[in-house]
Amino acid sequence: MRRARAGLIIVAVCSVFLLAARAVVAAPLRTSATAKGLFVGAAVNMTPFRNEAIYSDTLRRELNLLVAENAFKFDALHPAQTTFNFTDADALVAFAQANGMAIRGHTLVWSNQIPSWLTSGSFTRDQVIAILRDHIMTVVGRYRGKILAWDVVNEAIDGNTGQLRTDTFWFQKIGPEYVAMAFQFAHEADPGAILYYNDFEAEGSGTKSDGVFNLVSGLVNQGAPIGGVGWQMHKVNPFRITAANHTNAQRLAALGLEISITEMDVRIPLPSDAQKLQDQALAYSDAVTFCLDEPNCAALVSWGFTDKFSWVPGTFNGFGDALMFDMSYQPKPAYTAMQTVLEAGLGNAPPVPTGLQATAGSGQVQLTWNASAGATSYNVKRTTTSGGPYTTVGSSTTAAFTNTGLTNGTTLFFVVSAVNASGESANSTQVSATPQAAGFSLSATPASLTINRGACGTSTIGITRTGGFTAGVAFTVGGLPSGVTASFNPGTTTGATTLVTACASATAAVGAATLTVSGTGGGLTQTTPVGLTVTSTADTGGVTVTPTLAANGPWFNEQQVRVTSTANLTALSITIVIQRTAGVSFSGQYNTVGGQIAQSNTSTAGAVTYQFTLAAGQTLGPASDRVFAAQTSGSGTAHPTSGDTYTVTYTTGGQSFVQPGHF
Ligand code: XIL
Numbered sequence: 084m085r086r087a088r089a090g091l092i093i094v095a096v097c098s099v100f101l102l103a104a105r106a107v108v109a110a111p112l113r114t115s116a117t118a119k120g121l122f123v124g125a126a127v128n129m130t131p132f133r134n135e136a137i138y139s140d141t142l143r144r145e146l147n148l149l150v151a152e153n154a155f156k157f158d159a160l161h162p163a164q165t166t167f168n169f170t171d172a173d174a175l176v177a178f179a180q181a182n183g184m185a186i187r188g189h190t191l192v193w194s195n196q197i198p199s200w201l202t203s204g205s206f207t208r209d210q211v212i213a214i215l216r217d218h219i220m221t222v223v224g225r226y227r228g229k230i231l232a233w234d235v236v237n238e239a240i241d242g243n244t245g246q247l248r249t250d251t252f253w254f255q256k257i258g259p260e261y262v263a264m265a266f267q268f269a270h271e272a273d274p275g276a277i278l279y280y281n282d283f284e285a286e287g288s289g290t291k292s293d294g295v296f297n298l299v300s301g302l303v304n305q306g307a308p309i310g311g312v313g314w315q316m317h318k319v320n321p322f323r324i325t326a327a328n329h330t331n332a333q334r335l336a337a338l339g340l341e342i343s344i345t346e347m348d349v350r351i352p353l354p355s356d357a358q359k360l361q362d363q364a365l366a367y368s369d370a371v372t373f374c375l376d377e378p379n380c381a382a383l384v385s386w387g388f389t390d391k392f393s394w395v396p397g398t399f400n401g402f403g404d405a406l407m408f409d410m411s412y413q414p415k416p417a418y419t420a421m422q423t424v425l426e427a428g429l430g431n432a433p434p435v436p437t438g439l440q441a442t443a444g445s446g447q448v449q450l451t452w453n454a455s456a457g458a459t460s461y462n463v464k465r466t467t468t469s470g471g472p473y474t475t476v477g478s479s480t481t482a483a484f485t486n487t488g489l490t491n492g493t494t495l496f497f498v499v500s501a502v503n504a505s506g507e508s509a510n511s512t513q514v515s516a517t518p519q520a521a522g523f524s525l526s527a528t529p530a531s532l533t534i535n536r537g538a539c540g541t542s543t544i545g546i547t548r549t550g551g552f553t554a555g556v557a558f559t560v561g562g563l564p565s566g567v568t569a570s571f572n573p574g575t576t577t578g579a580t581t582l583v584t585a586c587a588s589a590t591a592a593v594g595a596a597t598l599t600v601s602g603t604g605g606g607l608t609q610t611t612p613v614g615l616t617v618t619s620t621a622d623t624g625g626v627t628v629t630p631t632l633a634a635n636g637p638w639f640n641e642q643q644v645r646v647t648s649t650a651n652l653t654a655l656s657i658t659i660v661i662q663r664t665a666g667v668s669f670s671g672q673y674n675t676v677g678g679q680i681a682q683s684n685t686s687t688a689g690a691v692t693y694q695f696t697l698a699a700g701q702t703l704g705p706a707s708d709r710v711f712a713a714q715t716s717g718s719g720t721a722h723p724t725s726g727d728t729y730t731v732t733y734t735t736g737g738q739s740f741v742q743p744g745h746f
Contacts, residue, residue: 467496594617
């Protein structure tokens with residue numbers, strides 16, 4: 084009875100959930116419980132539900148059924164005769180539905196938590212019946228088709244007599260017929276819901292259990308639409324299931340009724356200790372074993388799930404720690420014991436895949452993950468809502484999958500699970516990706532530069548690539564003021580950045596301008612502005628460059644660049660270009676710094692170029708008249724030097740400067 088019904092509900096609630104219902108070892112409780120056709124649930128306290136993410140995260144991860152601890156009670160839903168408030172109830176139903184969880188409704192008719200407008204109103208019997216009918220039709224009707232089971236009548240039997248309690252509002256206003264009426268109204272409002280009678284201390288044998296049995300068998304015999312009996316199961320540690328529980332379940336089954344453990348907790352006399360927690364674990368694992376063994380047991384619901392939020396400490400002085408997670412949401416021995424029973428016999432599914440990564444392309448997302456030992460395939464699941472529920476979008480026999488046909492601009496969340504003949508693992512950690520049209524955009528950091536005449540400034544151009552765009556991007560710049568030059572390093576890149584260096588000559592136009600940096604690649608051109616302000620101070624960073632003609636005989640010529648610095652230089656590069664006038668060629672080069680300077684030269688028909696470069700990572704301290712010399716030999720005429728040029732490029736204080744000039 085239970086297995087067929089649980090499966091149907093799951094299909095109706097969320098078809099994806101069936102996939103998660105396969106065998107797993109050490110998975111969340113809902114996975115193995117669903118595999119075995121059992122609902123595992125908990126009562127929800129709306130305050131942490133709304134305010135602590137870990138509270139709702141744990142619910143959705145572990146459970147396949149929810150019930151409201153208070154939000155569905157008469158006073159909460161129906162605060163004035165003509166006022167209903169469904170805010171909390173709606174939120175809970177929406178959450179359960181979004182996460183593939185069934186819902187129990189608790190409770191329609193109870194002597195507690197009913198509003199004073201009702202209890203202190205002077206209503207006739209007929210009026211109270213009308214109010215009861217209106218309440219049930221409105222509440223049950225609102226959630227028709229969404230509630231698995233309703234606790235229609237709660238705690239109506241007197242434990243001493245086994246008869247209906249006579250001290251309740253409903254009994255006193257309506258008489259004993261209120262019970263059958265309530266079931267009738269609820270059935271009218273939602274014929275698909277399973278209608279329960281719910282009570283405490285009626286789980287085994289004795290006057291109260293017999294009283295409940297007599298009440299419900301009477302209802303069955305008169306054809307009332309009752310479908311189940313709820314056993315609250317508020318217990319004191321240590322507690323064990325006994326033969327009396329089985330006998331009771333079976334006599335209810337013989338009436339055609341299912342049962343559910345609806346409010347289990349096992350309160351520990353404080354302080355608790357390791358032994359008490361082990362004892363408590365036995366109570367919980369007993370309850371799971373019991374429900375799996377008794378075919379008419381549909382659900383095992385605890386009254387809360389974390390000791391952080393439980394009615395026990397506030398209700399039973401000196402007791403606490405009654406639930407399966409501790410105050411920090413860590414599983415207690417009770418949890419592990421339940422898990423062990425639920426997973427027994429399910430076989431070993433592969434481990435959960437790790438290392439899932441998503442790369443967005445245009446209209447597609449490529450996924451890769453680490454292979455799981457023993458997996459024969461993987462299910463790839465997707466959602467547009469972080470955390471699920473997920474829809475399976477494909478299956479792969481390798482640890483990679485490309486999901487295509489996607490809408491650019493919509494963020495998607497993916498998980499994968501591993502499958503083998505024994506079952507399916509739980510889902511991996513979620514990753515997200517947003518497919519984008521293939522392309523790129525540019526940005527400048529800093530977005531504006533201020534440079535002095537004679538100096539240079541650098542900005543990093545970032546290239547943000549989307550949709551799998553990998554083409555090289557070539558850079559140009561527009562809008563240069565007169566006397567300003569700019570260059571890119573590199574000029575074309577398949578990477579994520581390039582550097583733009585703008586240099587102002589000693590006579591550059593002073594003022595503000597906007598450079599337009601353009602990148603072109605893959606048939607697209609994008610631009611980004613770079614603000615540029617050229618200031619008039621010819622700041623050299625404390626470096627003086629003096630061109631010096633050291634020798635200019637007809638046979639030998641030496642031209643020096645002398646560098647005087649009052650600051651540390653962290654980069655220095657000197658290029659000297661000597662024209663090859665008739666008969667002139669390279670003869671030598673030297674510097675007065677030493678091994679920190681790499682020097683080299685090249686010759687063409689028209690010129691000899693001498694290069695001096697400070698090695699990377701070296702710093703030159705302040706000094707006067709460092710000499711960088713370029714020598715040529717000639718063939719009888721003095722070499723005319725005024726067309727020979729030099730460029731001194733250096734960095735000091737993090738700023739680059741260029742001092743060009745000629746001899
Ligand atoms: C309790 C809630 O846990 C408390 O928050 C509230 O103050 C009182 O009711 N039997 C039931 C539940 O059927 O509705 C009760 O819930 C606990 C006992």
